[in-house]
Amino acid sequence: MINEIIKRNGITFGVLIGIVSALITATIYAIDLNLFASWWIGMSSILIYLILGIILLSKTKKEIKTIFTFKDAFTTYFIAAVVGILISVLFNVLLFNVIDPSAKETLHEITMKITSNMMQKFGAPASAINEALAKMRETNPYSTIELLKGSVFSIIFSSIFGLILAAFFKTRSSQNN
Template sequence: MEKPAKKISTSYGLYLGISLILIVVLAYAFDLSLFTKWWFGISLLLFVVIMASMATSKAKKASTSLFKFKDAFGAYFLTVFIGTFISLLFGIILFNFVDSEAAETLTELTIESTRDMMEGFGAPEAQINETLQQLQEENQYSLLNQLKGYGFQLIMYAVIGLIVALVFKEKDTTNA
């Protein structure tokens, strides 16, 4: 990846990270239950993908050579990696050091919303109870679990990034 593309992706990654922190702070301050809403998670996912796609587009415009698949994916993924890593660090600090009670409250809210969702889908009571017991026993906001979640997020964003890279890559017309 060219130096201007790295600079653009890094800048967008920082903007993304700061934006995600702001969103988390607002949700934390106004209504913790937002973290348990499916549409909130989807909105964050779309926001990350849009920001990373914008960075990829800008990197393509700044490119002085053929913008290959590798360049497009690199610009996208660098933006996602930086932005979500900043957000991860903030989440770890917030839920483990600043306000660990918020993590406990979120776990309770998650258990309630999971029960409602599973009952809505008609899941058997035994399965509901087993799932809820697992949620109670595991601290979703521990350092290890947040790092695991981050790893799975990166994999999901990488798969989306492959599609974005296909859209933004330039074809080599000299061999045609």
């Protein structure tokens, strides 16, 4: 059975992460769709989620007041990550497939243009660029199915962060083994 503090903090921070993610997406959407392809926005978002994860685990470790095991730390982070990702994906599905489906088409074109430019900068032959763009035309990363598939990768990526943070935040043994 999961400790109530772990469950409560995981869900609370998960909702917070989901809301922050939705606000970031809504802000970018309102300002300029080109920002979705900006590397610094992606890095800033990762940094925000990392900071929220550190705050979550620090708070939970203080509230537990006993041994904060690796499993407890990882479980806390994992609950928050899954709840946050689900809220974020739900918001993205609503925004790009219900509220403004034309935005997903615009984003798809932006992504293809950036991919083409990047491949040209790296000296890729025209045939390789054309092949890559043809494959990209077959799917749209903002469709409901692709967003749901992406959530699986987000959970895996978040789990890796969670493992690292859990190792850092677990209570250290006072005995040398």
